[in-house]
Amino acid sequence: DAGVTQSPTHLIKTRGQQVTLRCSPKSGHDTVSWYQQALGQGPQFIFQYYEEEERQRGNFPDRFSGHQFPNYSSELNVNALLLGDSALYLCASSLRGRTEAFFGQGTRLTVV
């Protein structure tokens, strides 16, 4: 039983570019959340997707957008990258009605 998988594991982008990160949830999970973790900090909630809709959003600008597909997998898109967007991006999946989150290994994004 595969856990949460994310791709790519590492990525280097230039300021102003756009990036797409991908996440496959744990088998049987239907809810996907995205978090940004800066070095030495706790994860910060970006948004959560359920039934292909954004159900809740954290304090992130509109440059951050996402999508959930019918198979529950999800993408995180970030436009007009800034140096400050450099971080570990974590995807977490959960079952509807359950609050425990299972995290993927993350995508380390570096913006230069």
Added chain:
Amino acid sequence: GQQVMQIPQYQHVQEGEDFTTYCNSSTTLSNIQWYKQRPGGHPVFLIQLVKSGEVKKQKRLTFQFGEAKKNSSLHITATQTTDVGTYFCAGQRGGSNYKLTFGKGTLLTVNP
């Protein structure tokens, strides 16, 4: 907005010593969760506490949820080198608020 404070930020112990980290939320929580993140890794779910005054144990780890459901603690008895990592608490307000608000974490290092 909701804040979750966690102390201490760092803790260095000798193997065999006990360790405690404390978590305090600015708002009443529906549940609190604890995660462990090894260096270079991703957060791994440890436990969820839901009831006021709840105490749960996992081998050498003891988790408590305060009576007011605003604070929590994690205590490790007789630390081992395998306990090294950052311990995060994450609070959830419940209702239509699905996001986890993480503390900044406590980095535990253990000297063998």
